[in-house]
Amino acid sequence: EQKAGQTEGGTLRRVLAVPAARQLARELGVDLTQVSGSGTNGRIKPLDIHQHVQKTAQSAGSGQ
Amino acid sequence: MDFDVLVIGAGPGGYHAAIRAAQLGLKVACAEMGAVGGVCLNIGCIPTKALLHAGETIANTRHAADFGLSYGPATLDIAKMNGWKDGIVKKLTGGVAGLFKANKVTHLVGQASFIDANTVKIGDKTYTASSFIIATGSEPATLKGLDVDQVAIVDSTGALNVPDPVPARMLCVGGGVIGFEFAHIYNNLGSKVKVIEFLPNIIPGADADAVKEFGKIMKKQGIEIVTRMKANSAQKQADGVHVELENVETGEKTTEVFDRVLVAVGRRPRTAGLNLEAAGLKATERGFIEVNTRMQTGVPHIYAVGDVAGNPMLAHKAMKEGLVAAEVIAGKPSEQDAVAIPGVVYTSPELAWVGLTEQEAIDKGYKVKTGLFPMSASGRAMTLQSTEGFVKMVVEEGTDLLLGVHIVAAHASDLLGEAGLALEMAATASDVALTIHAHPTLGEAVLEAAESVHKQAIHIVNR
Amino acid sequence: MDFDVLVIGAGPGGYHAAIRAAQLGLKVACAEMGAVGGVCLNIGCIPTKALLHAGETIANTRHAADFGLSYGPATLDIAKMNGWKDGIVKKLTGGVAGLFKANKVTHLVGQASFIDANTVKIGDKTYTASSFIIATGSEPATLKGLDVDQVAIVDSTGALNVPDPVPARMLCVGGGVIGFEFAHIYNNLGSKVKVIEFLPNIIPGADADAVKEFGKIMKKQGIEIVTRMKANSAQKQADGVHVELENVETGEKTTEVFDRVLVAVGRRPRTAGLNLEAAGLKATERGFIEVNTRMQTGVPHIYAVGDVAGNPMLAHKAMKEGLVAAEVIAGKPSEQDAVAIPGVVYTSPELAWVGLTEQEAIDKGYKVKTGLFPMSASGRAMTLQSTEGFVKMVVEEGTDLLLGVHIVAAHASDLLGEAGLALEMAATASDVALTIHAHPTLGEAVLEAAESVHKQAIHIVNR
Ligand SMILES: Cc1cc2nc3c(=O)[nH]c(=O)nc-3n(C[C@H](O)[C@H](O)[C@H](O)COP(=O)(O)OP(=O)(O)OC[C@H]3O[C@@H](n4cnc5c(N)ncnc54)[C@H](O)[C@@H]3O)c2cc1C
Numbered sequence: 005e006q007k008a009g010q011t012e013g014g015t016l017r018r019v020l021a022v023p024a025a026r027q028l029a030r031e032l033g034v035d036l037t038q039v040s041g042s043g044t045n046g047r048i049k050p051l052d053i054h055q056h057v058q059k060t061a062q063s064a065g066s067g068q
Numbered sequence: 069m070d071f072d073v074l075v076i077g078a079g080p081g082g083y084h085a086a087i088r089a090a091q092l093g094l095k096v097a098c099a100e101m102g103a104v105g106g107v108c109l110n111i112g113c114i115p116t117k118a119l120l121h122a123g124e125t126i127a128n129t130r131h132a133a134d135f136g137l138s139y140g141p142a143t144l145d146i147a148k149m150n151g152w153k154d155g156i157v158k159k160l161t162g163g164v165a166g167l168f169k170a171n172k173v174t175h176l177v178g179q180a181s182f183i184d185a186n187t188v189k190i191g192d193k194t195y196t197a198s199s200f201i202i203a204t205g206s207e208p209a210t211l212k213g214l215d216v217d218q219v220a221i222v223d224s225t226g227a228l229n230v231p232d233p234v235p236a237r238m239l240c241v242g243g244g245v246i247g248f249e250f251a252h253i254y255n256n257l258g259s260k261v262k263v264i265e266f267l268p269n270i271i272p273g274a275d276a277d278a279v280k281e282f283g284k285i286m287k288k289q290g291i292e293i294v295t296r297m298k299a300n301s302a303q304k305q306a307d308g309v310h311v312e313l314e315n316v317e318t319g320e321k322t323t324e325v326f327d328r329v330l331v332a333v334g335r336r337p338r339t340a341g342l343n344l345e346a347a348g349l350k351a352t353e354r355g356f357i358e359v360n361t362r363m364q365t366g367v368p369h370i371y372a373v374g375d376v377a378g379n380p381m382l383a384h385k386a387m388k389e390g391l392v393a394a395e396v397i398a399g400k401p402s403e404q405d406a407v408a409i410p411g412v413v414y415t416s417p418e419l420a421w422v423g424l425t426e427q428e429a430i431d432k433g434y435k436v437k438t439g440l441f442p443m444s445a446s447g448r449a450m451t452l453q454s455t456e457g458f459v460k461m462v463v464e465e466g467t468d469l470l471l472g473v474h475i476v477a478a479h480a481s482d483l484l485g486e487a488g489l490a491l492e493m494a495a496t497a498s499d500v501a502l503t504i505h506a507h508p509t510l511g512e513a514v515l516e517a518a519e520s521v522h523k524q525a526i527h528i529v530n531r
Numbered sequence: 532m533d534f535d536v537l538v539i540g541a542g543p544g545g546y547h548a549a550i551r552a553a554q555l556g557l558k559v560a561c562a563e564m565g566a567v568g569g570v571c572l573n574i575g576c577i578p579t580k581a582l583l584h585a586g587e588t589i590a591n592t593r594h595a596a597d598f599g600l601s602y603g604p605a606t607l608d609i610a611k612m613n614g615w616k617d618g619i620v621k622k623l624t625g626g627v628a629g630l631f632k633a634n635k636v637t638h639l640v641g642q643a644s645f646i647d648a649n650t651v652k653i654g655d656k657t658y659t660a661s662s663f664i665i666a667t668g669s670e671p672a673t674l675k676g677l678d679v680d681q682v683a684i685v686d687s688t689g690a691l692n693v694p695d696p697v698p699a700r701m702l703c704v705g706g707g708v709i710g711f712e713f714a715h716i717y718n719n720l721g722s723k724v725k726v727i728e729f730l731p732n733i734i735p736g737a738d739a740d741a742v743k744e745f746g747k748i749m750k751k752q753g754i755e756i757v758t759r760m761k762a763n764s765a766q767k768q769a770d771g772v773h774v775e776l777e778n779v780e781t782g783e784k785t786t787e788v789f790d791r792v793l794v795a796v797g798r799r800p801r802t803a804g805l806n807l808e809a810a811g812l813k814a815t816e817r818g819f820i821e822v823n824t825r826m827q828t829g830v831p832h833i834y835a836v837g838d839v840a841g842n843p844m845l846a847h848k849a850m851k852e853g854l855v856a857a858e859v860i861a862g863k864p865s866e867q868d869a870v871a872i873p874g875v876v877y878t879s880p881e882l883a884w885v886g887l888t889e890q891e892a893i894d895k896g897y898k899v900k901t902g903l904f905p906m907s908a909s910g911r912a913m914t915l916q917s918t919e920g921f922v923k924m925v926v927e928e929g930t931d932l933l934l935g936v937h938i939v940a941a942h943a944s945d946l947l948g949e950a951g952l953a954l955e956m957a958a959t960a961s962d963v964a965l966t967i968h969a970h971p972t973l974g975e976a977v978l979e980a981a982e983s984v985h986k987q988a989i990h991i992v993n994r
């Protein structure tokens with residue numbers, strides 16, 4: 005049961021990512037909801053995932 | 069173990085799974101009790117499209133008079149047409165058999181039945197495998213009171229055999245995709261065709277506007293369409309099949325006589341003979357095998373794909389699922405994560421769609437804008453003598469995100485490629501509108517429908 | 532100022548510019564000395580496609596015998612065919628005139644000529660405007676020694692008038708898009724057609740593999756193709772047009788006799804009569820008006836779009852540029868930033884492409900992978916009786932980025948929509964391969980070509 009405003013068209017938006025990015029996210033074990041996409045409406049492309057992985061690796065490396 | 073993967077059923081779901089698994093280096097077998105290629109190649113997608121093309125050619129030749137081309141009387145050699153169709157089926161199923169060989173997929177002939185979760189029996193042999201993919205498909209649903217004899221009362225399989233002469237009066241019980249494809253075929257071949265549908269609308273699942281336009285065109289071509297009507301019984305008599313029809317709203321009953329009756333009231337998943345219980349599985353009440361997005365059943369090393377794994381019962385869904393199952397088994401992180409599964413009615417013009425209908429989008433809570441471009445304003449459509457229909461686009465207000473595309477047009481199924489990719493790429497109407505489309509093409513109607521979302525179509529007056 | 536924008540020329544570039552400018556609230560006039568719609572609607576894209584459809588229908592009816600459909604002798608009423616074609620042109624040009632009215636674009640009749648950078652003269656009237664868009668298009672290039680009389684020796688405009696009876700022997704001088712479209716038309720109408728091309732390859736600009744496949748198919752249909760050959764002269768005599776042909780490699784000369792000779796050796800931009808100098812402009816040596824990506828000429832408030840603004844001379848390029856110019860004038864940040872401009876030869880099968888050819892990609896320094904899927908392996912193609920050709924994909928190794936798509940197939944122009952969007956969205960081959968394509972459609976060949984880039988096509992053996 006979806007509440008008003010808690011619909012696909014409301015606050016429960018689906019993650020917007022191109023097919024290759026979705027595949028890559030699975031391969032790298034990346035949670036797409038944590039990636040900020042650079043495309044229109046936050047659309048995630050493969051490059052965004054690579055950047056996300058780099059960023060998290062860096063912050064992990066710097067002990068944060 | 070005899071095999072890494074044993075696939076049960078060599079329809080589109082099964083053969084895609086088998087070939088992909090083999091491509092990924094697995095030792096694969098595929099069991100098939102009937103003909104390789106399944107429903108799709110043998111008695112589904114392919115033979116219907118062959119007959120549709122034959123019928124369409126007849127209609128096109130008639131329209132050729134508009135540009136001054138006329139012919140002496142036509143003769144249609146129905147046996148030859150059926151043979152031509154069968155030849156295509158043979159070529160394609162032979163192709164799949166060849167692909168099995170080339171990819172080193174072992175083809176096991178016979179009905180597979182589980183003995184335990186790692187063993188199946190086929191004939192008097194048993195085979196073990198580490199993983200199984202159930203791809204046993206579906207079969208026509210039956211209708212009480214209408215006993216299919218595949219001559220006077222047929223299901224889709226019998227309807228593929230066009231009788232000589234073609235039936236003068238034909239009834240299609242069921243106004244879904246299959247019902248309309250056959251209605252269109254027989255109508256073009258010369259039958260007087262009536263389609264009855266229980267629901268208030270034909271082609272359930274398609275966008276209401278698109279269905280309305282489609283129905284109007286089919287009627288203009290001579291097909292009679294009656295909704296809210298069911299068939300209660302059919303009696304074969306000397307002068308034809310007497311069918312009792314009932315208006316489901318008023319309860320009024322009438323009897324009409326037809327020369328052929330097609331029962332096309334849906335399909336049901338096929339698990340009979342599989343002995344699912346031995347593998348620790350159980351079908352749902354409606355007969356499906358439940359799976360997750362990795363196509364795994366409740367028993368993790370047993371997968372199910374295609375018609376048997378749920379709706380929509382479409383070949384391309386089966387294919388995708390087959391690939392996913394094979395890849396997951398091979399250790400790849402694949403998933404059936406399609407944004408949308410396209411649908412097509414291969415009449416002329418075609419009805420094709422992908423993504424949400426306007427109503428579905430509203431129901432899901434989207435604030436919706438739409439765009440529409442009529443084929444009558446397309447130069448290419450005029451030159452192709454096919455100006456009926458339109459492209460309709462359903463878009464989210466604000467984000468401009470494309471939610472669905474609904475096309476009634478010649479070659480609509482070809483235009484669907486762009487629409488499908490657009491949805492998967494999370495494209496906006498602007499992405500489509502800013503992309504140069506070759507002139508003069510039918511695809512310009514897709515561009516203009518996107519422009520019309522922003523009230524900026526060029527070849528119509530935007531309101 | 533009389534107008535915010537005065538557009539010169541009402542071809543596709545001009546009328547798109549005018550309508551979009553009006554949609555954006557500007558006061559717009561469009562001057563046209565000939566017929567609204569320009570080359571494209573009147574004597575280009577549209578009438579050729581009408582004749583191509585007529586010819587294709589004749590060919591299709593012939594193939595119908597394969598499935599048992601045969602007809603008594605055909606008669607083609609050529610006057611009616613020409614009239615049907617002209618009717619489509621009239622409908623479309625009338626449509627543009629109607630769109631001008633609906634969008635309140637003032638249509639100025641006559642040849643526009645600059646008096647100064649803000650004033651043009653049309654007839655004995657002068658008009659001032661804050662911005663101008665020059666969209667004066669192009670005209671056929673001529674060939675020394677071949678004097679076009681539009682009867683025996685024709686350019687593309689004369690060739691649109693199919694004579695009765697059709698010429699028994701036809702020569703097309705020039706093996707580009709226009710040459711081949713007419714070759715295909717006349718061949719289907721019954722002429723014996725020869726195409727000669729100066730360059731080593733026909734259809735310059737298209738992918739070498741695609742052109743090879745295309746040429747093979749055209750030859751099989753009966754068209755004679757000779758490359759590295761030119762026509763030196765043509766003399767009309769009682770028994771036909773005597774054409775001196777020269778093999779440009781050996782210098783060998785022969786004379787052949789034809790009933791009709793088409794000169795289709797390219798087009799040149801048209802600026803004559805515009806009096807560009809008065810506006811402070813000058814055409815390049817080859818006759819083009821130079822523009823930036825905002826379509827501005829050296830005089831910033833004067834824009835140029837379409838054929839007159841540079842290659843490729845294609846209607847959809849003109850349209851896009853027209854929209855960009857209008858939007859820039861209206862203060863929008865538009866730009867002609869298309870990744871690729873598609874090209875189509877509307878024969879059957881069609882040759883259609885978008886993006887880089889394999890060679891172009893290599894020349895640009897890309898590390899290239901390709902994928903290929905033959906239409907002979909497509910079930911849908913079989914049912915449509917059109918199994919020639921293929922889809923070829925050019926992809927960057929490593930990034931998997933799609934660089935170009937080259938299609939020889941029935942309905943190739945419809946499949947181009949997906950390819951074009953893919954390039955503009957910077958899609959990868961995987962994006963296309965992971966997108967569900969409806970079965971059975973010709974678009975599955977696009978999917979499989981993408982799969983074949985990764986050696987994972989299903990319906991062919993990957994090597
Ligand atoms: C007339 C008609 C037209 C259609 N047109 C289209 C269309 O245009 N586009 C589209 O997408 N879909 C179409 N469909 C639907 C499409 O055919 C199915 O969605 C598709 O075939 C499902 O594929 P599948 O692999 O799941 O199963 P199936 O194709 O049904 O194949 C299952 C196979 O498994 C075999 N099998 C079953 N049980 C066993 C067992 N125990 N042991 C061994 N073998 C077994 C069967 O013999 C069969 O060959 C059409 C269907 C019909 C009837």
Ligand SMILES: Cc1cc2nc3c(=O)[nH]c(=O)nc-3n(C[C@H](O)[C@H](O)[C@H](O)COP(=O)(O)OP(=O)(O)OC[C@H]3O[C@@H](n4cnc5c(N)ncnc54)[C@H](O)[C@@H]3O)c2cc1C
Pocket residue numbers: 506507508539540541542543544545562563564565566567568569570571572574575576577579641642643644666667668669687688709801803804805836837838839844845846847848849
């Ligand atoms: C046979 C043929 C087939 C073709 N097929 C295709 C095809 O399938 N697809 C495709 O993309 N392209 C095709 N083309 C090319 C296409 O027609 C052109 O690219 C397109 O028409 C260019 O548009 P435009 O607006 O730049 O100019 P044009 O269409 O050439 O229009 C220019 C207009 O300006 C007018 N004009 C010129 N000077 C003045 C002046 N001083 N004052 C007032 N009016 C003036 C002319 O009368 C003309 O109407 C084809 C061309 C030919 C010849």
